[in-house]
Amino acid sequence: MFSIRLIWLFLALGTAQAQQHEIGILGGGGWAAGLPIQGAPPSTSAGFQSGAVAGAVLSQDLYGRWSGEIRYLFEQRNLRVTSGGTTASFSGQAHVLQYELMFYTRPRKQRIRPYLAVGGGMKLFRGTGTETAYRPLMEYAYLTRAQQLQPMLTAGGGVKIQLSARLRLRIDIRDQITRFPGKLIAPAPGMTLDGWLQDFIPTVGLSWSF
Numbered sequence: 001m002f003s004i005r006l007i008w009l010f011l012a013l014g015t016a017q018a019q020q021h022e023i024g025i026l027g028g029g030g031w032a033a034g035l036p037i038q039g040a041p042p043s044t045s046a047g048f049q050s051g052a053v054a055g056a057v058l059s060q061d062l063y064g065r066w067s068g069e070i071r072y073l074f075e076q077r078n079l080r081v082t083s084g085g086t087t088a089s090f091s092g093q094a095h096v097l098q099y100e101l102m103f104y105t106r107p108r109k110q111r112i113r114p115y116l117a118v119g120g121g122m123k124l125f126r127g128t129g130t131e132t133a134y135r136p137l138m139e140y141a142y143l144t145r146a147q148q149l150q151p152m153l154t155a156g157g158g159v160k161i162q163l164s165a166r167l168r169l170r171i172d173i174r175d176q177i178t179r180f181p182g183k184l185i186a187p188a189p190g191m192t193l194d195g196w197l198q199d200f201i202p203t204v205g206l207s208w209s210f
Contacts, residue, residue: 020061020108024170024207028053030075032199034082035180038192040140044083046185046193048092051076053201055096065104069117072097073201079127079185081137088136090143091129092184096176097121098154111162117174123152125181141185141193148181166209173202 034047055073062068073096081088098121106113126147135143158172176199187193 020209022057022059022061022168022207022209024057024059024168024205026053026055026057026071026073026170026172026203026205028172028201028203030077030199030201032077032197034080035193035195035197037081037140037187039187039190041083044081044137044140046079046081046141047197048077048199049080049089051078053203055203057205057207059102059207061108064107067102067104069100069102069119070098071100071121075199075201077125077199079129079143081141081143081185083137083140086136088138088143090127090135092125092127094126095124096152098152100154112159113161114157114159116157117155117172119154121152121154122149123176123178124149125184127184139188140191141187144184144186146183148183150178150181153177160207168207168209170205170207171203172205173200175200 030053031050032048034045037044053073053075057069057071059067059069075094077092077094079090079092098119100117100119102115102117104113104115127145131145154174154176156174161169163169178197180195180197
């Protein structure tokens with residue numbers, strides 16, 4: 001009995017020693033296609049402009065090919081409504097907090113490790129501009145100074161490249177999937193604006209293992 005317990009102890013210690021933690025910084029951008037406004041001309045849509053993204057990650061390699069990661073992102077994403085050649089915009093941003101499971105296609109000792117990721121979290125959309133009595137395209141949708149918290153699913157992948165014993169370069173892309181934040185971009189009377197928003201976020205970063 002003592003020998004069996006000793007074996008389990010050595011196995012547990014070996015697993016703990018095999019685990020690695022990683023902290024990193026990210027920078028990149030975001031792009032999302034607009035949603036059509038029902039009831040408006042066919043060329044009319046609403047959504048978010050492309051913008052800069054910055055954030056941080058904290059991950060733990062639990063096993064040889066699996067790890068978990070917590071990610072925070074700040075996204076500069078202005079609100080917009082477009083129709084024909086006219087565009088109305090409004091300052092905006094988003095804060096994202098997510099957790100993901102990551103599967104590596106190569107073992108830990110490999111210098112280049114592609115991976116797939118899936119997870120979820122929350123995305124806080126914020127309209128930060130100044131509201132005015134009149135704005136172009138207000139007959140289709142209102143751009144408002146408000147905020148809305150939405151549940152979020154994420155999917156994507158990337159690659160980590162070992163630069164030194166503890167330094168890694170990482171290139172990622174994620175698809176953030178949420179319901180459209182109708183409090184920030186509200187349809188005008190007689191219009192309908194609803195559906196799923198897919199926000200594509202490519203980033204490049206550096207991370208350190210410890």
